[in-house]
Each structure stands twice: as C-alpha cells, then as structure tokens.
Amino acid sequence: MSMTITEKILAASAGKTKVEPGDIIDAKIDCIMCHDVTTPAAISMLREKGIDKVFDKEKIVVTPDHFQPAKDIKSAELHKRLDTWAREKGIKHYYKIGAAGVCHALLPEQGHIRPGEVIIGGDSHTCTYGAFAAFSTGIGSTDLAAAIATGTLWFRVPASIKFVLNGKLSKGVYSKDVILAVIAKIGTDGALYKAMEFVGPTLKEMTMEARMTITNMAIEAGAKNGIIGFDEITKKYLDGRVKGKKEYTVYESDKDAKYEQTVKIDCSKLEPIVALPSLPSGGKPIGDCAGMKMDQSYIGSCTNGRIEDLRIAAAIMKGKKVAIRTIIVPATPQIWKQAMDEGLFDIFYAAGCVISAPTCGACLGGFMGILAAGEKCVSTTNRNFVGRMGSPKSEVYLASPATAAASAIEGKLADCRKYM
Amino acid sequence: MAKAHTYKRDHINTDEIIPARYLNTDNMAELATHCMEDLDTEFVKKCKTGDCIVAGDDFGCGSSREHAVWALQGAKVGAVIAKSFARIFYRNCINCGFYPIELDGATEKINTGDEIEIDYKKGVINNKTQKKEIKFKPLPDFAIEIVNDGGLLEHIKKSR
Incomplete structure (x- = not known):
C-alpha cells in the first residue's frame, strides 16, 4: 500500500504498518520543544492535576525566546517558572539566556531535529522542522502537558497536498517569496488540517535555511505540517550536528501515494x-x-x-x-x-x-x-x-x-x- | 438565556481573540479582560455568562496560544459557533473543555442578540428568537467525553 512521507512517519510512530488520512493514531513523540509563553501554563496544569512527571528528560528541549531577555515583571515570572521546572526535572537540553534563541532557529542549529521523527512544540510555527523530512506540528499548553507527562499524543492523520516547485528563482527572489506566493494562491485556510508536502527542482537549489522559511509558514495556510523530503543538502546540514542518537530513518513518499490535490508553481516567474x-x-x-x-x-x-x-x-x-x-x-x-x-x-x-x-x-x-x-x-x-x-x-x-x-x-x- | 454575538468575518485570529501583548500572563481572569479586544473593544462589556460567539470560516487561526481559549472561558463565553475552525484552536478548545461548534452558514442562521440554546450531544441549536431549530454535526464521542471531563488532563487522570 502506498503512503506519503507524512503518513509513513505517523504510521511508524504509532507502531503501525499502514495509516490513511482520517485515522486517529497515538503517536510516540521523539522531541518536545518548550518555550516561555506556553510551557509555564503546561507545567502549572501538570502540578495542579498531580501528574507532575516528565516522560523523558532527554527528549525535551527548553529555550525561553518570546519575551527573552525578560521584557517586564510578568514575563520574568514566566521565565522563573520555566527555569525552576527545567532545573528541578533535570531537563538535559535547557538553553538558558546566553545560549537561548528563537526556538525554531535554535533546535535545528543545535542538532535536535532528526528526519523521520515526530516533533511537537507549544508554538504554531513548530511546523518549521518539517524541512528535515520530519513530522512536526504546533500544539497548545494542554497537549503539551499531556505529551510531557506521557510521551504520546493523539493525531488525526492528515491528507496531503503536494506542491511542486519548478523553475529557477530569478535574482532577488527567495524562498520567502515562494511561500508567500503559495499562501496567496491557496489562502490562509487553503491547507486547513492538511499536510503540505513540497517537492520539485527549485528546492534542490535551496539551503536548509531557505527551506525552513517555507515549512515555517505552512501554518499560515492552516496546515497541520509542512514537509520536505531528505536529500544531500539535508544530510550535509545534519552531519556532525545531530545531538544524542546519531541514526535516523529516512522516509520517502511512494510514487503512487495519494494526494488530495497537486499544486504546481513555476518559481522562475515569481x-x-x-x-x-x-x-x-x-x-x-x-x-x-x-x-x-x-x-x-x-x-x-x-x-x-x-x-x-x-x-x-x-x-x-x-x-x-x-x-x-x-x-x-x-x-x-x-x-x-x-x-x-x-x-x-x-x-x-x-x-x-x-x-x-x-x-x-x-x-x-x-x-x-x-x-x-x-x-x-x-x-x-x-x-x-x-x-x-x-x-x-x-x-x-x-x-x-x-x-x-x-x-x-x-x-x-x-x-x-x-x-x- | 445565552445570547449570540455574531461577527460576519472569516479568519478571526488568535491575535484578535487575545493580543500577544497580554501573553506575559496565563491568568484566566486577567486574560478575560482583554478577550476579543482587537476585534471589538466592547465585547467584554457586552458578553454575559454563557453567551456565544458566532463567526465565519477559519476561526482561531494563527498562534497555538491556548490563552485564546482561556480568555474566552474567562469571559464566560459558552461556546464558539463558526463555519470552520483553525486546527490548533479547535484542538485546544476540546482540551480545555470548551465547545467549538462547526456550523455551515453560522452567521446567516444566527444574528447578534438571538437567544439560543444548545444541545451539544444531539447537535441542535434552538434559536429561540427566530423560532428555528438548527442542526449541526456534534463532536465525536471521544471529544465530548474529554469536554465533559473538563478537558484532556482530567480525562487522562480519570482514565488511568
């Protein structure tokens, strides 16, 4: 049975050989991103409910970023709650001020993103990590709390839309222009609940940085995740960078995988x-x-x-x-x-x-x-x-x-x- | 009796529901005072306990901030009835024990000031002002269970 890359990653995370769009699965989470706005609430919820447990202190990455360095007393309190918790739980990858950065730039840079994995974060732009052939999506504080405690989360398997990016970008045109063009074409709910899978020769001339700009904005079209397949450029970025477990699984969409829609963009005309x-x-x-x-x-x-x-x-x-x-x-x-x-x-x-x-x-x-x-x-x-x-x-x-x-x-x- | 506050708008986003300038707190009562502020500065004054917001497509698009749901809950909003919802917001609603109701043509069927009563399990809105019964597709059973348990964490606790 044929599957898309998103379906394959979700199937593997749920210990299944096959999933279809619409299936509800329990996914095992490989990495959780935590920042200063949505995580303190998750921590408080867990405390309140008496389920104050961390499923794996090596699979949680913490960085304050939204209001850091603290912009006022209230945000300082948020940082304090985050800091106290991260220390108390012995979170291995905790980026304190000086090492802290904008989460979706920091996690890939520091080698926390591996292809084939399921990554969630209490931030809508968590979809950025899909540039590394991973499934990643943003969630709210309650889901975050549940995932921190249990290491699992339910998902509905999304249908996929394929975006074929053809043509060489002309001078002065960048991946940002490509994704703005895509969103202008399909609208802010054009990919609601869906996976946006980007393929095509234009991507071959983009660095990982440029690709991340594209997957970063998948949520702006309403998507659950954005994803780009693995290639030499991905490998080169990851080599020598990946922290912890070095091995990862590379999934590819089957040639006859089912897409709800295919959208072609001639990037040379942008x-x-x-x-x-x-x-x-x-x-x-x-x-x-x-x-x-x-x-x-x-x-x-x-x-x-x-x-x-x-x-x-x-x-x-x-x-x-x-x-x-x-x-x-x-x-x-x-x-x-x-x-x-x-x-x-x-x-x-x-x-x-x-x-x-x-x-x-x-x-x-x-x-x-x-x-x-x-x-x-x-x-x-x-x-x-x-x-x-x-x-x-x-x-x-x-x-x-x-x-x-x-x-x-x-x-x-x-x-x-x-x-x- | 719950009244409707209808906004004939698509893409009412999380920055309008609770502007990010107030995200330095997660206190529900405090967030509630700014609920819907960038869309309608009068909303908090107008909204009575149990009142519902009625809107068009893609309600709650944008940020993953659950603060948007907390602001609505804190302002004692009973439910949001929209043509469609953004994904993360929809999920956050259920997780917080708050009802998102998907209803085709919501803003045509319910006007501001209409008195409404909702049967969540059966999927019926009784629009008493217009004397009409409006059907909607109820949430899946597992989601209703989560909402009725008071949210995902209570649900997890109960099912352990």
Missing part, C-alpha cells in the same frame, strides 16, 4: 512578493506595491532571522544608510556571533540599524520594536494580523530580508533587485 495587511495571504508582486511609505523595517524571527538572511540584508545595505527605523534580530547566539565575525554588524551599524539580542521580540508585538497607531512596518516575519506587532491601528507588510533591506534604505516598499 517576483519579490509583499503580503499586504492583514493576512499572510495578501501577497502582491513588488511592482504593485512599491513606493508605499513605511515607518520601520524588521529583519529577524523564526522565518528569516538566520545567518543567510542577515547576509542577504547586509549585502544590500552595504555602504548605504537606512531611511527608517531598522531592527536586526539574529535568531540565535550562534547566528549573532557569526554575523559579528563576518562583519555584518559593521555594515548594519554604519547603515544606521539597531541590532538586538536573539528574541521573538516585536514579531508578535512583544517588545524591541513595537508599532504605534498608524505606523507601517515591512517585516521578514510570518504574520501580519491586525495588531500583530503593536497597535491594532498599525500595519505589517511581510517580505523577504532583501525586500525589507531595500525598503529600509528607501523608507518605502522597494524592489530589492535595484540593489543587486
């Missing part, structure tokens, strides 16, 4: 895209929106705060000055160090940007770059909902690091290709 407020599906080619005045440019987050993103932004800003507030947020301490060593900070500094510590920060309207009423921000993040980065009367325009950098220089939405 232009830089900006998702206009207030849904990630608001993508328009830069030609349709260039010139719109901005107040801030934000380059960071689990979508586009990796070293490659910072290099792209720096290449555009080199020798230029920014016209608006521009905030650079390296997603992890390692990326921060690397950017500094490569001289990117010098470029950002000279251009007039501010560089932040690794944090989710303003992406979700936390801190480090909140918008006032009436302000507009071009941002490399993943959501442009009403009030997402501050005042409900502010606006967020989602774009690639290149577009955000070019727009920072001009103070308005700008075509990054002019600077290449």
Whole structure:
C-alpha cells in the first residue's frame, strides 16, 4: 500500500504498518520543544492535576525566546517558572539566556531535529522542522502537558497536498517569496488540517535555511505540517550536528501515494512578493506595491532571522544608510556571533540599524520594536494580523530580508533587485 | 438565556481573540479582560455568562496560544459557533473543555442578540428568537467525553 512521507512517519510512530488520512493514531513523540509563553501554563496544569512527571528528560528541549531577555515583571515570572521546572526535572537540553534563541532557529542549529521523527512544540510555527523530512506540528499548553507527562499524543492523520516547485528563482527572489506566493494562491485556510508536502527542482537549489522559511509558514495556510523530503543538502546540514542518537530513518513518499490535490508553481516567474495587511495571504508582486511609505523595517524571527538572511540584508545595505527605523534580530547566539565575525554588524551599524539580542521580540508585538497607531512596518516575519506587532491601528507588510533591506534604505516598499 | 454575538468575518485570529501583548500572563481572569479586544473593544462589556460567539470560516487561526481559549472561558463565553475552525484552536478548545461548534452558514442562521440554546450531544441549536431549530454535526464521542471531563488532563487522570 502506498503512503506519503507524512503518513509513513505517523504510521511508524504509532507502531503501525499502514495509516490513511482520517485515522486517529497515538503517536510516540521523539522531541518536545518548550518555550516561555506556553510551557509555564503546561507545567502549572501538570502540578495542579498531580501528574507532575516528565516522560523523558532527554527528549525535551527548553529555550525561553518570546519575551527573552525578560521584557517586564510578568514575563520574568514566566521565565522563573520555566527555569525552576527545567532545573528541578533535570531537563538535559535547557538553553538558558546566553545560549537561548528563537526556538525554531535554535533546535535545528543545535542538532535536535532528526528526519523521520515526530516533533511537537507549544508554538504554531513548530511546523518549521518539517524541512528535515520530519513530522512536526504546533500544539497548545494542554497537549503539551499531556505529551510531557506521557510521551504520546493523539493525531488525526492528515491528507496531503503536494506542491511542486519548478523553475529557477530569478535574482532577488527567495524562498520567502515562494511561500508567500503559495499562501496567496491557496489562502490562509487553503491547507486547513492538511499536510503540505513540497517537492520539485527549485528546492534542490535551496539551503536548509531557505527551506525552513517555507515549512515555517505552512501554518499560515492552516496546515497541520509542512514537509520536505531528505536529500544531500539535508544530510550535509545534519552531519556532525545531530545531538544524542546519531541514526535516523529516512522516509520517502511512494510514487503512487495519494494526494488530495497537486499544486504546481513555476518559481522562475515569481517576483519579490509583499503580503499586504492583514493576512499572510495578501501577497502582491513588488511592482504593485512599491513606493508605499513605511515607518520601520524588521529583519529577524523564526522565518528569516538566520545567518543567510542577515547576509542577504547586509549585502544590500552595504555602504548605504537606512531611511527608517531598522531592527536586526539574529535568531540565535550562534547566528549573532557569526554575523559579528563576518562583519555584518559593521555594515548594519554604519547603515544606521539597531541590532538586538536573539528574541521573538516585536514579531508578535512583544517588545524591541513595537508599532504605534498608524505606523507601517515591512517585516521578514510570518504574520501580519491586525495588531500583530503593536497597535491594532498599525500595519505589517511581510517580505523577504532583501525586500525589507531595500525598503529600509528607501523608507518605502522597494524592489530589492535595484540593489543587486 | 445565552445570547449570540455574531461577527460576519472569516479568519478571526488568535491575535484578535487575545493580543500577544497580554501573553506575559496565563491568568484566566486577567486574560478575560482583554478577550476579543482587537476585534471589538466592547465585547467584554457586552458578553454575559454563557453567551456565544458566532463567526465565519477559519476561526482561531494563527498562534497555538491556548490563552485564546482561556480568555474566552474567562469571559464566560459558552461556546464558539463558526463555519470552520483553525486546527490548533479547535484542538485546544476540546482540551480545555470548551465547545467549538462547526456550523455551515453560522452567521446567516444566527444574528447578534438571538437567544439560543444548545444541545451539544444531539447537535441542535434552538434559536429561540427566530423560532428555528438548527442542526449541526456534534463532536465525536471521544471529544465530548474529554469536554465533559473538563478537558484532556482530567480525562487522562480519570482514565488511568
């Protein structure tokens, strides 16, 4: 019987030889991601119910990120609860401040993601890890509590939609533009409850960093998970990086696996895209929106705060000055160090940007770059909902690091290709 | 008697239900004071115990924050009736012992101010104002069990 990669991983996790979309299974969890917003509540719930047990202290990865370093007293209390618990339970992989980073950049970087595994996290963008041929999905605090205690969780096996990415990306067009184009095409509920499986030659020219930008935003189309098959690029990223158990299982979709739908995208025809407020599906080619005045440019987050993103932004800003507030947020301490060593900070500094510590920060309207009423921000993040980065009367325009950098220089939405 | 608050909108997201600026707490009573704030600043004042929110497609899309459900529960919302729900929000509702009701054409069938009564097990909404009985597909039995036990953790505790 033929299966997709998602079905194969879920079947194996439930000890079954075959599953079909719609089946309810009990999956064994291989890795749990815990951060400062949703985990403290899970911990309290477990305490309250008297089921204060951790299923495996080596399979839980903890990093504060949303409000770290603590932005106020209340978030400091959240961090304290997380810290006390992580120490008390002897969580092996606990990234304290200094080592902490934006979870979805940190876990792959630190080698916690293995192909073929089932990974969950108390964060909707946990779907990022699907770039490594793993099944990964976001859950709320109660599911998190249940998984922390039992190491299992029920899932309904999702039907899969196949996205075939064809064609070479032209200069100035990146994986961010690809995923914004996909979401613009199918809508924010276009893949509701489904697996989004990405295949095709365009992926072969993308680094793991670029691929993670694509799977990161699967949730913005309503998907349960996003997934990309294993290849040499995946292997190269993982070699020497994987922590703990070195072996992993590589699953591939069968040639005759069933898909609910196949969507083909000719990536060679794509232009830089900006998702206009207030849904990630608001993508328009830069030609349709260039010139719109901005107040801030934000380059960071689990979508586009990796070293490659910072290099792209720096290449555009080199020798230029920014016209608006521009905030650079390296997603992890390692990326921060690397950017500094490569001289990117010098470029950002000279251009007039501010560089932040690794944090989710303003992406979700936390801190480090909140918008006032009436302000507009071009941002490399993943959501442009009403009030997402501050005042409900502010606006967020989602774009690639290149577009955000070019727009920072001009103070308005700008075509990054002019600077290449 | 429970009243309906109808929002003829699709994609009402978790940032509207509970803005992230309030996520520095997980205290239900505190979250409740900001429930639906970025969509309707008057909501908390208008909502009486047991009232229901009625909306279009993809209710609860966005973040995995269970705080969205807690804010609704804290504001004493009885249930959300929507054309469809985002996946994580739907699951969070059940896990918290809160009813998500999927109803085709919800915003056409129930208006703001309508008095309604819901039979969750049978899958019937009695719209007393319009004197109409509206059928919906009830939650699967295992989900109703979780909701009735008061959420997933109570359910796990009971079934051990």
